[in-house]
Amino acid sequence: MNRNIEWELLSKDLIENCEIYHRCYYDKKTFSGPSLHFHKRALNASQSEKAEMVYALLVSWGMHRMGGGPQMNDFDIFSDSLADNFTAIQALSAKNIDDIDEDEFNLLEKVFIDLKLMKSSKKIVANSKILAHYLPNIIAPIDNEYTFRFIFGAARSPGYWKEFELFREIHLNLVKQVIVDKRFKDSADKWLNNRMFPWDTSLPKIVDNLIIGKIGEQKRLQKRAKKH
DSSP states (O other): OOTTOOHHHHHHHHHHTHHHHHHHHHHHOOOOTHHHHHHHHHHHOOHHHHHHHHHHHHHHTTSOOTTSSOOBOOHHHHHHHHHHHHHHHHTTTTOOGGGOOHHHHTTHHHHHHHOOOBSSSOOHHHHHHHHHHHSTTTOOOOOIIIIIHHHHSSSSOOTTSOHHHHHHHHIIIIIHHHHTOHHHHHHHHHHTTOTTSTTOOSHHHHHHHHHHHHHHHHHHHHHHHHHO
8 A cells, every 4th residue: 555655756766866865964964972872882782781772772862852842661661562572573683674575574563563662652753763773674763854754745644644554665665665776785885884974884774864865955955045
């Protein structure tokens, strides 16, 4: 079910302009400090400390704001929900998004429903960021400001989407379609795990970076236009 989203055009945009959007992402130099530090710590953490590193990462990525806004659950609630679903997550750990099919991806539905990071009922943003650090070769981070603006032109998803359905469609119809393209792969080979590009830690994360690069540049140009 495509819900009238032109996935092919969106993926084609990222593929054909990947060098431009990648440069825009790194020219902006917005993301550093704790957000990068805990991203790498969470990716490389041992099983015994991974939940805590992911929890810290999500705070550094703005998922918990003490003065109002999004609020995370207590660590024990979050870590217990991860422990309950670790076997299902681990079963996909050897897979890559370019060789996963819809039935395999659907194994994540129960995990998606059961994870309890946020106090709100919305799950797609937080769960994508969690799973991007447990299954980095399958899952890309999703957020309102960049991912949803790229797909929907607004910083939220339409209400008719069920969250897991949208989560699956983004990965299979957008992220996967970019990653399997030879033009993208040729460029990504230069970037992946290159110290010059510290955020290019997996192919799905590179796709996320391209989206951020595009939307960030759009916002910069819109801001400049308002000044003139």
